[in-house]
Each structure stands twice: as C-alpha cells, then as structure tokens.
Amino acid sequence: MTLRLVAAPPSFSLFTCRATASTASTALPPPTPTPTPASSTPPSLPLTCALHCPHFQSCSGCTHEFNLHRPVILDDATDFFRKHGVSDFTFDTCKLWGWRCRAKLAVRGSSTEPLIGLYEEGTHNIVDIPQCKAHHPNINAAVELLRQGITELGVGPYIEDEGTGDLRYVQMAVTTHNTSLPAAERYMNGKVQITLVWNSRNENSPGSDKLNALANFLWKNGGPRSRVHLIHSVWANFQTSTNNIIFGNRWRHLLGERDFWEHVGGIDVSLAPSCFGQANTR
Structure with missing residues (x-):
C-alpha cells in the first residue's frame, strides 16, 4: 500500500466587509466579475465581493454568489429598522471565505x-x-x-x-x-x-x-x-x-x-x- 502525504493546507487572507444603511441603499450595481481559476486564492476584496467558487452552479450549499457584503435581505432589514427608528443599522459579514468550521x-x-x-x-x-x-x-x-x-x-x-x-x-x-x-x-x-x-x-x-x-x-x-x-x-x-x-x-x-x-x-x-x-x- 502506498501512502501519500497530504499537502499543506492552503492559506488565504480573511476579509470582512461592513455595510451601513446608507451604502446599502445607494451602492452602484457591481461590475462584471473577472473569472478566476478554481485553484487560485480569492483576490484582495474584489469590488463585487464574489464567492469565486467553482462548485457554485451545481452545489446546493451556497445561494449567494456576488456582493457577499450586500445580501438581498440587507435592504429589507435596513427598511425594517428604519421604520422602527433605527437609522444607524450596520451589517458585518465577518469572513467572506473559509468561514464554515x-x-x-x-x-x-x-x-x-x-x-x-x-x-x-x-x-x-x-x-x-x-x-x-x-x-x-x-x-x-x-x-x-x-x-x-x-x-x-x-x-x-x-x-x-x-x-x-x-x-x-x-x-x-x-x-x-x-x-x-x-x-x-x-x-x-x-x-x-x-x-x-x-x-x-x-x-x-x-x-x-x-x-x-x-x-x-x-x-x-x-x-x-x-x-x-x-x-x-x-x-x-x-x-x-x-x-x-x-x-x-x-x-x-x-x-x-x-x-x-x-x-x-x-x-x-x-x-x-x-x-x-x-x-x-x-
């Protein structure tokens, strides 16, 4: 039996984004993302904050591919808090990649x-x-x-x-x-x-x-x-x-x-x- 050593775990930088009520409502549409090779490391905080995952189209694990810092529900949450007098609502994504433990x-x-x-x-x-x-x-x-x-x-x-x-x-x-x-x-x-x-x-x-x-x-x-x-x-x-x-x-x-x-x-x-x-x- 031939034993193979597992390669060292890949390393990548961990990025976070923060969206505020004002940016959530005024942000411009994202530019078209540049495709990246499946084996590459996610670039330094792309404008679109895209997932860059080769499995996205077929895997059921993730439902949001682009603008990870601004999920669709963020606008609804912002409106909800504004109606209840909270104008400084913020949303912190934490890690965008490598977060699932x-x-x-x-x-x-x-x-x-x-x-x-x-x-x-x-x-x-x-x-x-x-x-x-x-x-x-x-x-x-x-x-x-x-x-x-x-x-x-x-x-x-x-x-x-x-x-x-x-x-x-x-x-x-x-x-x-x-x-x-x-x-x-x-x-x-x-x-x-x-x-x-x-x-x-x-x-x-x-x-x-x-x-x-x-x-x-x-x-x-x-x-x-x-x-x-x-x-x-x-x-x-x-x-x-x-x-x-x-x-x-x-x-x-x-x-x-x-x-x-x-x-x-x-x-x-x-x-x-x-x-x-x-x-x-x-």
Missing part, C-alpha cells in the same frame, strides 16, 4: 473515485466539492486526506439504493480555540475533528477492520506526528437506518483528543461530535 458531507461514488460533498438541490446526486470556498481550508485538506484513505484502503462509499457500502457520511469540525497560540493565529491553525459515519451497527460488526484502518490512515498522515498536523481526533458513528437521518445513536472515540474546545459567549465549552454547533464560530 463545521460540515456534514455525504460520501458516495466508488472506492476508486469517491465523491465527498453535498446533494445537488432537489436530488440525491452528490456534488463533489473539493475546492469549497466556504469551508475552512483545513476542512478541504482533511477531505482530500480522507479521499486518499478511501482509495488506498478500498473503503466502499455508501450505495443508497442497495443499503450497502462502508462509509455513509463524514462530519468535519474545526476547533479554533488553541490557547497555546496567539489569538491571531488560532483560526488558520485550527485542527479538524473527523467523524466517520459507518454503515454498521457497532464497532464489532463486519467491516470494522476497514474502519480502524481508515482511522489509523487519517491519524498517521494528519496527526501530530505527521508532516502537517491537521487532525484533532477521529470518531465513529454507527448508522444502518435507510432514512435520511445522518447520525445513529452509537458513537465511539477512536483516536486523538476527546475534548473539542470552543470559546462561546465568553466561556470555554467542550463539544462532543454529537452536539450541535454553529458553522460560523464567530
């Missing part, structure tokens, strides 16, 4: 050509989204590492019509609260907690050897002793239901740290992978 992705396709992404709107056809611009860059890097592991180990993605296969979904969650780093460096150095949703009843079911092999592959190539420390921990969830519920009731911690810390509302909170968490950590 929690993602649940379906795994379909084949072991030689796995598809890891979201359903096309209104269907159960998977759109592979390796270059998602909304994802924290370390999620994309972890997805690529998972893709390598599936291929190297012959892990079978789930086949809905037959109820067969090994890996149904994966949840990626990035912890950005590493107090050993300066605050300004914590976000871009976030580590990824990976949950593998396995198509079996428990860790003793047939196929558990592949689950353990995949977890070990991720840890060996993305853990603290790898060339690029990317992975915080690896968990397993066991689900055999034929409905659309992603998670089953049985969870197992496999490798890495158990505690996944975030700073929420001024306090430190440890979130289990089964807990709900906002995709945008700010």
